[in-house]
Amino acid sequence: MLRLRELADHLGVSTATVSRALNDKPGVSAETRRKVVAAAQEMSYRPNAAARALITATTRTVVFAVHRHHFPLSVDPFYPGIMRGLEETLAAEHYGVLLLTLSDEDLRAGPGTLPVLQEGRADALVAAGPDIPPQFILAAAGRSMPVILVDNALRETAIPTVTADDPGGCRDATRHLIDIHGHRSIALLRGTPGWVSSDGRADGYCDAMKAAELEPRVVSVEDTTIATGAVALIEVLEAWPDTTAIVAVNDAMAIGAIRQAAKLSRRVPEDLAVVGFDDISWAALSDPPLTTVRVPIVQIGRRAGRVLLDHFEDVITVSSRTTLATELIVRSSCGCDESPAPVMNSSGPRRHETDHE
Amino acid sequence: MLRLRELADHLGVSTATVSRALNDKPGVSAETRRKVVAAAQEMSYRPNAAARALITATTRTVVFAVHRHHFPLSVDPFYPGIMRGLEETLAAEHYGVLLLTLSDEDLRAGPGTLPVLQEGRADALVAAGPDIPPQFILAAAGRSMPVILVDNALRETAIPTVTADDPGGCRDATRHLIDIHGHRSIALLRGTPGWVSSDGRADGYCDAMKAAELEPRVVSVEDTTIATGAVALIEVLEAWPDTTAIVAVNDAMAIGAIRQAAKLSRRVPEDLAVVGFDDISWAALSDPPLTTVRVPIVQIGRRAGRVLLDHFEDVITVSSRTTLATELIVRSSCGCDESPAPVMNSSGPRRHETDHE
DNA sequence: AAGGTGTTCGCAATCGCTTGCGCTATCTTT
DNA sequence: AAAGATAGCGCAAGCGATTGCGAACACCTT
Structure with a gap:
């Protein structure tokens, strides 16, 4: 060389x-x-990168950390998609992205035991997903390494964040059922409380219901899978047999609900309209095709990359919480026969951000 | 610090x-x-990693390179799964894994333009997928950086390789249709020739057919998606209307074929048995559930990690081509009513490898 | 003509670690 | 008892870049 x-x-x-x-x-x-x-x-x-890193104390490398069981998710390449967006924008500036999959053990032990985070091998940490515990994140942030959260958020901290507009997306979906199809008895299938995405989506549903002066009907289950979606539907129909429409906090649960509905010989969408969230690749392929809310997966990663690049460029940011718009994808599971033009999230692209200097 | x-x-x-x-x-x-x-x-x-890297000329980092459009694949987190396996085993030895997604432009320009590969930031390159051109791989290998291929192979080179047993898996699937269900008129739906996985699977199908003294019926299409699977099925039925069973080189094509069969009002599996390949998460959820061949995705990554670790430990390997066993997952799309115990690939785990010293 | 200002460039220190070589002390051998 | 072998440890020279500081030079200003 x-x-x-x-x-x-x-x-x-x-x-x-x-x-x-x-x-x-x-x-x-x-x-x-x-x-x-x-x-x-x-x-x-x-x-030579090492020589440069030694004297500049900077490596042009960022770590993308995610729970090991969620990379990939069993049903959907959500975090890989984010990582790809991150890599795309960082690579353009000659930055590299290190993958770090965290086992439960790692999460318990904290960032202190992870060589990749301890030996000055990275300039920043992107932590993805709501199941990285706050204490882990705070410990990492405490070591003077910049941290940024994607698909997660921490109240009462200044840690930058990039998320999809979960409340807005779910509000739009619920509103669609109310305004376009005239449903009045709409139930929400939601997952583990405490996860920001689930919480946000539930909030959006409740907002829309209250705005229409309807009573929210919420069923919570552990985990958000096809199996739990089916279980949740059963609970809904037991509690409120007159339910005519279902909002699920993700597509897996929605698909579970649709399959369960078939077993109970309720036709979708005639007897029961169903909408999901995420727009995973199989949403379009389910039977009937699933109306859902598309979350801009790759864009989340890209935006996270941009935030980091700004940071490295010494653009001092006091606080940065970015919310990316979702998009309602109308298919037939909600009763729409043919797909009209996609409806943009009414809230539009938003960025709550305070730049200083 | x-x-x-x-x-x-x-x-x-x-x-x-x-x-x-x-x-x-x-x-x-x-x-x-x-x-x-x-x-x-x-x-x-x-x-300090940089100081150590400077003097040892070694970074404890490997690059995982994959075509940008394939990370993730639209339908399946195949390469993310491999990457996770790789990361798991390398992390245990304090190695990090850098993601590098390659655009068509990158592939054309070659490895010379990629900072991550040029600045001594990594000790090895893991190139994933059949669409990284040989010249790119050879150029990278030429720069005295160890290269290892996963889900790909290069004839006439000593580049280490980790793949699934594509021929064996497809042979087993085909045999299952012949031996258990007595099919005689079995067609293969295959994708782009030249891709090692497609080729290998096609070979396995042909082997099984010839061994049973049956005439192979092969339809090739560009790309291996749900859409092309449907198209391929149409072609098959035009050419050989008496076809009773279909082997598809991947699950997406198999699902496309099943959907097309429904449109042509052929019942699956009664009128037409279908088997796929990959066992993507939706194979079990299709209607009917898809009989398919499971490829050990994460294990491919793990094995690649092991091969690299051996290399770093100065275990000098003259040549190393690892083939991992697949597993036939029997579901109802081939006519089996209930799933018997899974049948192991008859070839079993294999490793063609010559260790020296 | 002397001094001031500004630009361009080289010297050498430095980043934090590894490692060849030499020194000392202890142990073994004849 | 003298000589050689061995083990344990420290000195100091790197690894390949960046950067503060001063030297050299050209160009103005008084």
Whole structure:
């Protein structure tokens, strides 16, 4: 491998000059800079990352951390999609993304035991998903490593966050059932409380119901899978037999509900309208095709990347909580015969952010 | 951050001794070693990765490269699953895994333009998938960076490889249709020729057919999606209307075929038996549930990790081509009413490998 | 003509760790 | 008892980049 020294000797200048020329630092004449850049290009010189990292204390690497059981999710490549978005935008600036899958053990032991986070191998941590415990996140943030959360949020902290507009998306979906199809008896199938996405979606449902002066009907179950979706539907129909429409906090539960409805010989959407959330790839392929709320998975990752790049560029940000718009994807499981043009989330793209300096 | 120097001063020994003690190098008494290790633990000392990398010319990092459009695949988290397996086993030895998603442009330009591969930021490259062009792989391997291929292979090279037993799996699936269900008119739905997985699976199908003295019926289409599966089925039925069973090279095509069969009012499995390949999460959920061949996704990644670790441990390997066993998962789309115990791939786990030294 | 200002560039220190080599003390051998 | 072998440890030289500081030079200003 060609070293800086050799390039400098070849040009008859000092390493200092070459370094400054290549890094766009002042103190080099335009003429010299041109020559240096040309020679570097010509001889295909690449700076050694380790040497640079040693002195700049910066690695151009960020860690993407996610619960091991959720990468990928059994049913959907949600976090891989986010990671890909992150990698796309960071790679453009020559940053790399390290994957770190966390076992339950790791989460209990905290970030102190993870070499990747401890040996100065990364400049920042992107923690994905609501099941990374706050104490883990705070411990990582405490070690003066920038942390940013995706598909998660922590109240009472200044930790930057990128999420989808869960409340808005679920509000739109619920409203669609109320306004377009005239449903009055709409139940929510939700998962584990405490997860920000589930909570946000539940809030959106309740908002829409209350705005229409309807009584919310909520069933909570552990986990948000096809199996629990089926169970939740049974509970709903026992508690409120007159229910005509279902909002599920994710597509897996919605599909579970649809399958359970078939077993109970309730036709979807004639007897029971169903809408989901996420727009996983199989939503379009279920029978009937599932009306759902698309979350901009890759864009979440991209935006997280942008936030980080701003941070590295010394754009000092006091607080940064980004919410990305969702999109209602209308298919036939809600009773719409043919798909009209997609309806944008009424709240539109939003970014709550306070930039300073 | 605590430096080696400070630890050494604290103990009243030299940095050399501390370094040797911590790295299990000879030249330190058991007693001193004990003390050093204890103090390091106590003061939670972590070596600086950059400094170490600079002198050892080794980074404890490997790159996982995959085509950007395939991470994740639209329908299935195949490569994320492999990456997770890779990360799991490498993390145990304190190695990190960098994700690199390659655009078509990157693939054309070659590895020379990618900072992550050029700046000495990684010790090895794991290239995933059949659509990374040979020239790209060879160029990367040429730069004295170890390369290993997963879900791909290159003839006439010594590049280590980890793949699933595609021929074996497809042979088993085909045999199942012949031996258990007595089918004689079995067609193969296959995708783009040249992709090792597709080719291997097609070979396995042909082998089984020839062994039973049956005429192969093969339809090739571009791409292996639900849509092309449907198209391929139409072609099959036009060419051979008496076909009673279908082998598809992946589950997406199989599901496409099942859906198309429904449109043509052929019942599955009564009029047409269908088997797929991959066992994606939705195979069990399709209607009818899909008989398919499970490929050990995460294990492929794990094995790739092991091969790399061996390499880093200076286990010199002349050639290494690992084939992992698949498993036939019998569900009702092939005509089996209830699922018997899963049938192991008859070829069993195999590893063609020549270790030297 | 002397001094001031500004630009361009090189010297050398530094980042935190590893490791070859040499020194000392202890142990074994003849 | 002298000489050689061995083990344990420290000194100091790197690894390949970045960067503060001063030197050299050109160009103005008084």
